[in-house]
Amino acid sequence: MDAAFVGLVVIVLVALAFDYTNGFHDAANAIAVAVSTKALTPRVALALAAVMNLVGALLSTEVAKTVGAGIIDPPEGNNGLEIVFAALIGAITWNLITWWYGLPSSSSHALIGGLVGAALAAAHSVQWVGVLEKVIVPMIVSPLVGFGLGYLFMLALLWTFRRAHVSKANRNFRYAQIVSSATMALGHGMQDAQKTMGIITLALFTAGEIDTFEVPFWVVLAAAGAISAGTYAGGFRIMRTMGRRIIQLTPTGGFAAQTVASSVMVTTATVFAVPVSTTHITTTSIMGVGSTRRLSAVRWGVAGNIVVAWVVTLPAAAAVAAVAFFLTELAVG
Incomplete structure (x- = not known):
């Protein structure tokens, strides 16, 4: 069997492994708030998120094209496959490190780094x-949008339902959170599963298996299945950080944060085709909603640690990937 083909198969398997880690690493994004407000039990929430991740991954491939062809020039030959392999190792390593410490860093930025x-x-x-237009600018703008819209949408809900009975309103918003959780998971699938599709397509293009940068349908199915399986495996370490350590939300606040975050994710995937971080958007939406109580209601120390993880992710994943490339070169050479 040709060595290049074996290398391609290995890269596809590693990419799907990254997709799987992305699922359990970022599962918290879609369900942590609903679980913390007791709108859904953890396992039901995970199952819902897995199904909607699958649906979202099947809807579009525009973000996949951006990641696969808009960050680096498509490389050629075995050296190109080594670049893709090293990039995946860097992203997976950083995902596992931040998952272990319960930090909701960005799998998207780990992959791009x-x-x-x-x-x-x-x-x-x-x-x-x-990198500047499709990664750095969205990395800065999308969390600010999430925070601002979260704050404004929560204020609108508080004013609209200011005369509602509290317990009845909380019960109804728990039901509404089932829908907002599903929409969150849909947006997660539209964003994060597509990034793996882009990497696999880049590898296929580099190896000469496809002539144009179009995502094959089997790649869509494989990436969708992997992220769904990873999501169902769960991400309870990060779920605790997202759902409770930043701020304890009410059902109304949980619905507001999820609605805003999912709207931003779906819009960026369908309208702008840019790979934004679902983690960043979800976290800042929660902060924006929490800030309507008072600024001190948000645990800014925890939020600060998360921001540090955001800033470090791109260079850290890049450094690990560079080391992985040199080690791969030594092993192959």
Whole structure:
């Protein structure tokens, strides 16, 4: 069997492993708030998130094309496959480190950082304009949008239901959270599963298995299945951080945060086709909603630790990917 083909198979399997870790790492994004407000039990929430991740992953491939062809120039030959492999190792390693410590870092930025780090280590060209416009700017803007919309939407709900009976309103918003949780998971599938599709398509294109950068349907199905399986495996460490340590939300607040976050994720995937971080958007939406009580209601120390993880993710994943590339070169050479 041809060594290049074996390498391609290994990369596809590693990419699906990353997709799986993405699922259990970021499962908390879709369900932590609903679980913390007791709208859903953890296992029911995970099952709902897994199904909706699958549906979301099947709806579009625009983000996949951005990740696969808009961050680095498509590499060629075995060296190109080594770049893709090293990028995945960097992303998976950072995912596992932050999962272990319960930090909701961005799997998206870990993957993009891995691509950039591996490309630089291989002296391969990086599309810096694409990184700026499709990664850095959305990384800064989308959390601000999440915070601002979370704050405003929560204020609108508080004013609209200001005369409602509290216990009855909480019960109804718990039901509403089932819908908002499903929409969150849909947006997660539309964003995060597509990033793995983009990486696998990049590997196929690099190996000459496909002639144009179009995502094959089997890649869509494989990536959708992997992220759904990972989501159902659960992410309880991060769920505790997202659901309770930042701020303890009411059912109304949980519905507001999830509605805002899912709206931003779906819009960025369908309208702008940019790979935003579901973790960043969800976290800042929660902060925005919590700030309507009072600024001190948000545990800013925990939030600060999360922000540090955000800032470190791109360079850390890039560094691990660069080391992985050099080790791969030694092993192959």
